[in-house]
Amino acid sequence: MHEPLSEPGVVPAAQREVVVRVSEVVKHFQHGRRQLRALDRVSFELREGRFLVIVGPSGCGKTTLLRILAGLEHQDSGEVWMRPSRDGHPPFAMVFQEQSVFPWMTVRDNVAYGLKLRRVRGREVEERAGHWIRKVGLAGFERAYPHQLSGGMKQRVSIARAFAVDPDVLLMDEPFSALDEQMRTILQQEVSTLCEEQQKTVIFVTHSIDEAITLGDEVLVMTHRPGQVKRLIPIPFPRPRDVVEVRADPRYGELYEEIWGLIAEEVRRGPRED
Amino acid sequence: MAERGATLHRTAAQRARWLPRAGAKTEAVVQILSPVALLVLWEIAARIGWVDQRFFPAPSAIVRAFWEAVTTGVLLHHLKITLWRVILGTLIGGVPAVLIGLAMGLWRWLRLTLDPIIAATYPLPKSALFPLLLLIFGLGEGSKVSMVAIGVFYLAVTNAMEGVLAISPVYFDVAKTFGAKRWDVIRTVALPGAMPLVLAGLRLGVGTGLILGVLAEMLGARDGLGYLLWSAWQTFSVSSLWATLFVTAILGFASVQLVDFLRKLLVPWQRTGARR
Numbered sequence: 001m002h003e004p005l006s007e008p009g010v011v012p013a014a015q016r017e018v019v020v021r022v023s024e025v026v027k028h029f030q031h032g033r034r035q036l037r038a039l040d041r042v043s044f045e046l047r048e049g050r051f052l053v054i055v056g057p058s059g060c061g062k063t064t065l066l067r068i069l070a071g072l073e074h075q076d077s078g079e080v081w082m083r084p085s086r087d088g089h090p091p092f093a094m095v096f097q098e099q100s101v102f103p104w105m106t107v108r109d110n111v112a113y114g115l116k117l118r119r120v121r122g123r124e125v126e127e128r129a130g131h132w133i134r135k136v137g138l139a140g141f142e143r144a145y146p147h148q149l150s151g152g153m154k155q156r157v158s159i160a161r162a163f164a165v166d167p168d169v170l171l172m173d174e175p176f177s178a179l180d181e182q183m184r185t186i187l188q189q190e191v192s193t194l195c196e197e198q199q200k201t202v203i204f205v206t207h208s209i210d211e212a213i214t215l216g217d218e219v220l221v222m223t224h225r226p227g228q229v230k231r232l233i234p235i236p237f238p239r240p241r242d243v244v245e246v247r248a249d250p251r252y253g254e255l256y257e258e259i260w261g262l263i264a265e266e267v268r269r270g271p272r273e274d
Numbered sequence: 275m276a277e278r279g280a281t282l283h284r285t286a287a288q289r290a291r292w293l294p295r296a297g298a299k300t301e302a303v304v305q306i307l308s309p310v311a312l313l314v315l316w317e318i319a320a321r322i323g324w325v326d327q328r329f330f331p332a333p334s335a336i337v338r339a340f341w342e343a344v345t346t347g348v349l350l351h352h353l354k355i356t357l358w359r360v361i362l363g364t365l366i367g368g369v370p371a372v373l374i375g376l377a378m379g380l381w382r383w384l385r386l387t388l389d390p391i392i393a394a395t396y397p398l399p400k401s402a403l404f405p406l407l408l409l410i411f412g413l414g415e416g417s418k419v420s421m422v423a424i425g426v427f428y429l430a431v432t433n434a435m436e437g438v439l440a441i442s443p444v445y446f447d448v449a450k451t452f453g454a455k456r457w458d459v460i461r462t463v464a465l466p467g468a469m470p471l472v473l474a475g476l477r478l479g480v481g482t483g484l485i486l487g488v489l490a491e492m493l494g495a496r497d498g499l500g501y502l503l504w505s506a507w508q509t510f511s512v513s514s515l516w517a518t519l520f521v522t523a524i525l526g527f528a529s530v531q532l533v534d535f536l537r538k539l540l541v542p543w544q545r546t547g548a549r550r
Contacts, residue, residue, distance in 0.1 A: 096447065102462075104466035105466075117458055
């Protein structure tokens with residue numbers, strides 16, 4: 001397998017511990033009288049600190065897969081395993097696609113949300129929430145309510161809220177799809193840097209091939225419904241990355257073409273009915 | 275060509291000539307002046323006999339009647355009684371309504387059980403219940419207070435339920451992914467999320483409760499603003515009828531203001547501009 005260049009002193013990716021394991025996951029949806037197969041025997045493994053991006057045609061079940069990982073939906077068969085956290089809390093945090101910042105809480109209370117649920121002490125809640133608010137560039141907006149913020153700022157709150165509980169795994173469901181191009185690029189860079197710095201294991205769902213290549217260590221391309229793993233493509237760019245520089249790399253074009261070819265094939269074929 | 279284009283879309287300055295926008299101060303003056311102007315016109319019309327003084331006594335006569343009722347303490351006495359009935363009725367009707375409504379929003383089975391009962395009894399004009407209430411509670415406070423309570427209850431219960439149902443599912447998902455337990459979800463998502471509609475329901479409910487309360491006082495009471503209105507009609511003292519109407523209007527206005535104040539307190543996160 002094509003591994004990214006590893007720096008001295010860093011454990012090569014292949015030797016790191018497996019944090020997420022998905023095996024033979026099948027999921028059906030009831031659509032009127034018919035049963036539609038959304039996911040068909042999906043399997044993959046993810047090692048610690050790796051950034052996996054899942055791409056595929058619309059309706060391929062990539063969001064469903066992520067929701068199963070988050071425990072928001074349940075597979076019909078197959079296994080989903082995530083390394084438990086030491087404190088018994090969920091070992092992951094999720095960043096959602098749509099507006100998911102609580103409108104009734106200030107920026108500070110939103111970021112502190114997970115910490116309070118974990119019964120973290122008051123002083124520590126303040127410190128950690130404050131730290132992450134500054135980290136995502138929202139210092140001075142602690143007492144603001146979400147309706148006073150722009151779309152990009154709200155998504156920063158959502159990102160800070162997820163990082164604040166220091167999860168082993170971050171699940172991200174098209175977190176930038178509602179943002180404009182410029183804001184998307186800026187936040188892609190910030191998330192890339194933060195995940196690298198905090199050594200997070202990430203599963204990131206998107207429909208953007210560009211985003212997949214820019215952010216991922218590995219790109220998992222899914223087939224049209226029922227969603228299966230079509231191919232797992234390693235991305236050779238070292239990290240930390242500059243998301244703009246990466247796009248200028250000649251290999252970027254080749255990867256784009258390769259992934260586009262795979263997805264286009266699926267889009268043209270359309271869903272297979274079972 | 276160019277000239278035609280210019281007439282199609284006027285410039286901002288040209289447009290401003292047709293729809294002049296005065297400063298905020300001037301606009302406020304206009305808003306105060308228009309009711310004053312109406313009162314002045316009314317006074318003149320009444321004095322020179324354009325309107326029938328028997329039905330529309332001059333504002334000065336109403337003020338005199340109002341002042342008399344205030345100084346003798348009559349108005350205040352009846353106002354206090356109605357106010358007490360509205361407050362008591364709102365508490366008796368509103369508190370259980372909000373609790374039941376929230377619970378119905380949260381638990382599907384409770385909703386399925388209670389919704390048909392509420393839906394079936396809601397269209398019944400509440401005023402039609404008054405004879406029955408008189409039968410049950412007699413002429414005492416019970417019949418009037420329960421009338422207010424019924425008016426508040428229906429609007430508060432349906433709005434509280436809708437308040438929970440209107441919360442976007444993504445907020446419940448967020449809570450679950452952070453490991454929220456059942457009670458955490460209720461405390462951090464369902465209650466605050468439903469609050470805007472809960473208060474909207476109370477606002478409407480208090481208005482309806484007041485209407486029904488005054489109506490009940492007209493039909494079966496020996497005190498309260500409704501009674502005062504009715505006796506003014508029976509004695510044909512039109513000025514005091516108008517004075518009482520005025521006080522009733524103020525009571526309605528004040529109670530809505532009170533709920534709005536409560537809303538600012540409980541829902542500080544709502545867009546302030548959204549109050550139009």
